[in-house]
Amino acid sequence: MTPATRFPVSVLTGFLGSGKTTLLQKLLHHPGMARTAVVINEFGEVGLDHLLVAKASENMVVMDSGCVCCTIRGDLVDTLRDLFLKRVKGVIPEYDRVVVETTGLADPAPIIHTLMSDPLLAARFRLDGVISTVDAVHGSDQLDRNPESVKQAAVADRIVLTKTDAASPPATAELLKRLAVINPAAPVIPAAFGDVDPAQLFDAGLYNPATKAPDVARWLKEEAYRAEGHGHHHHHEHDHEHGEACGPDCGHDHDHDHGHDHHHDVNRHDDHIRAFCMVEEQPIPWDRFVDFMEALITTRGPDLLRIKGMLNVPESELPIVVHGVQHMFHPPVRLDAWPTDDRRSKIVFITRDVGHQVIEDLFNGFVRGEGTAPEVPEGARPE
Structure with a gap:
């Protein structure tokens, strides 16, 4: 249907x-x-x-x-x-x-x-x-x-x-x-x-009843996650103040302080939430994207609260939309047209205790071929 x-x-x-x-x-x-x-x-x-x-x-x-x-x-x-x-x-x-x-x-x-x-x-x-x-x-x-x-x-x-x-x-x-x-x-x-x-x-949702067509810009809202002037991959995060105690696995990106610090209790639950957007200039081979997501889901599935993206893949002239909640992904959707002239892939991540750098490193390993991509266990493909 x-x-x-x-x-x-x-x-x-x-x-x-x-x-x-x-x-x-x-x-x-x-x-x-x-x-x-x-x-x-x-x-x-x-x-x-x-x-x-x-x-x-x-x-x-x-x-x-x-x-x-x-x-x-x-x-x-x-x-x-x-x-x-x-x-x-x-x-x-x-x-x-x-x-x-x-x-x-x-x-x-x-x-x-x-x-x-x-x-x-x-x-x-x-x-x-x-x-x-x-x-x-x-x-x-x-x-x-x-x-x-x-x-x-x-x-x-x-x-x-x-x-x-x-x-x-x-x-x-x-x-x-x-x-x-x-x-x-x-x-x-x-x-x-x-x-x-x-x-x-x-x-x-992605589908706009008013236009009877997908409206990816309205759904993705990637510009909301991007504060200008923070390098190639803009992202919006809320980090601890420098000098506050963090556990070894906190996932916090201590090198990127974007001005969202408040004087507060370090145990405040919203300090664990990350919301950011990755933007990739080059087309992303589909199988490499799947491998990247498998690795992410296998290692951090419960902490991937929501993932939304529009991908430029070499296998398709048209954009592919992906949407995941924790370990579960919706079947990918191919749009009928690019919404704008911008052909870059954009992926929004909302995570708990998974910093931007953790995801960037995995992406580099699997998609860009930089560094060593960890092995993904058999049977760990996204559902």
Whole structure:
């Protein structure tokens, strides 16, 4: 099925108490959600009793806005298959997109892996993006205490800043600075009392429904990761202040200080996140790129939070788009045309404790043939 016929799926995540449930309640009322199916963990949590219009089945209700709300039954695969079949049979109103809510402690990666790896789901659904709620009042404290909340913000395509009505302007400004370092590319959407226009949350994926074509520049946003004047491979990192203690395996790039230092506790979780873009002038042979990614996944898979790229490979006159989350890669996509005259390969990395230099060295070894490329164990190819 073409992207136009596969339903976009947005993953809604956010830490416990970050306002995700309030946001969902407001979204379910919004007329802009009319052709949306929302998959939640429990009806009770969202408090739908007074909103019900019709019960389509035991785990599905049709909301007053016209959107379909259903709870996860069995697992996500079963629920999405059920949702698709009920749409085909006309049991529920037709929907054009799906929103899947994670639990407050959840890592969004397994949901993305499910969408990428289940053949039946991959044929009918496509990942649109990750929406993460961050609490303007308690957000900094949650980022300090919970590595999971940092990860949720780091992999997001959209960040919804909740409770802005109750937060002090200085605290909000400090939190926004932190979020810009953790995730330079994601727009931050303020939501007082949970009010957000759903149109601001969607269409974050490679495929742009407005143009009915891939829009790689909007999806990759590589310029957000590049601060001019930092050498051939521009990158944006948040490093420890010089002189602060680091472990031997910290992965920090101590030679590259790009002015994002703050006076803070060295154990702060967002200091472990790296967000940067590699730009390669020469075409990258596909098999060498695969070997490079295999080595990276084998050695640092869990710490590769997200990888997005557009590659110029000698085997194709057209660009190849790649997208990975930890050890799992989406099948590569060949675009119909180059978006601009720029033919350089651009790869965005969001990592945890894997510095730019570590990846650059591996890339040099495998792709550029500089230095010795380590052996990759059998069976360690990207999924």
